[in-house]
Amino acid sequence: EAGVTQFPSHSVIEKGQTVTLRCDPISGHDNLYWYRRVMGKEIKFLLHFVKESKQDESGMPNNRFLAERTGGTYSTLKVQPAELEDSGVYFCASSWGTGYEQFFGPGTRLTVL
Amino acid sequence: TQLLEQSPQFLSIQEGENLTVYCNSSSVFSSLQWYRQEPGEGPVLLVTVVTGGEVKKLKRLTFQFGDARKDSSLHITAAQPGDTGLYLCAGESGYSTLTFGKGTMLLVSP
DSSP: OOOOEEEOSEEEEOTTOOEEEEEEOOTTOOEEEEEEEOTTSOEEEEEEEETTEEEEOTTOOSTTEEEEOGGGSOEEEEESSOOGGGOEEEEEEEESSTTSOOEEOOOEEEEEO | OOOEEEEOSEEEEETTOOEEEEEEESSOOSEEEEEEEOTTSOOEEEEEEOSTTOEEEETTEEEEEOTTSSEEEEEESSOOGGGOEEEEEEEEOSTTOEEEOOOEEEEEEO
């Protein structure tokens, strides 16, 4: 069974540009999470989807970040416009249900120059 | 804001040595999880502890949850080079939201 996949694995963009990250959860997992690790800091929660609905988006840093999960399958996280402090590794995780084990993808390393 | 402090941040040991990694918080969590992360990959769950005072063993790894459910430790016996990696603790406080520590980078040399 395929695990959580993320695309791209790396992205290098200039400040002010737009980037869209994609996450494909494990098939059948209704819960999808986005996390981010900024260099030198801990992994931090961004938001949680249950199917296509946002269950908790308390970790989203500001309105430059937009997450969607149309149809309740894959999810995208768009950063527009990107700032230098957005650089980091963005992880996606999925779980069968709330409170169940979260399976993490390999992450997308975003570098904003 | 709930914080998890992990110590030490880095640990370099020889094969066969024992080690303990600590995870401390001022807050109570409903459960505490330990993950291991290797370069280029996401964190992989090792164990979840739920009950205060709980001890779980996974081969040479022993995990303990403090009585007050605020702290935890990971003890590795006779470390091997394959144990090298980043060890993360994460607390869960309802709604599946995880709060992570910064991690302990372990290097085991042959």
